Amino acid sequence: MAAKYSLIIAASSLMVLLAALLLPRPSTLSLLATLPVAALLMTAPKPPPRWGGWVAVCMIPYVCVAVGELIANPASRANSTLIAVSSVCAFFAAMNYVRRTGTSLRR
Numbered sequence: 001m002a003a004k005y006s007l008i009i010a011a012s013s014l015m016v017l018l019a020a021l022l023l024p025r026p027s028t029l030s031l032l033a034t035l036p037v038a039a040l041l042m043t044a045p046k047p048p049p050r051w052g053g054w055v056a057v058c059m060i061p062y063v064c065v066a067v068g069e070l071i072a073n074p075a076s077r078a079n080s081t082l083i084a085v086s087s088v089c090a091f092f093a094a095m096n097y098v099r100r101t102g103t104s105l106r107r
Helices: 002-022 028-042 051-072 074-101
Strands: none
Touching: 002 028, 002 051, 002 074, 028 051, 051 074
């Protein structure tokens, strides 16, 4: 039952991340950046066995870019914070989902 809650938290975080990426003004680059998040979100209702691992791997670049934006661009601090926090939340919830389901990420 706890794995279901981790899946719900991860999917909710992905929804927030998707909204934050499109929040200011959707550009071509931001639309391209939303494609992996949208693909992961579309598979969330019936996730494949290693779904949590793929979510965790995909969140690493979003966190890195958002933290870089926090440092370099103070004008978009709120949006960058939202992206960073939702990415970290999705990362940990997805890893908890993997742990709770007992899925091995080795093979």
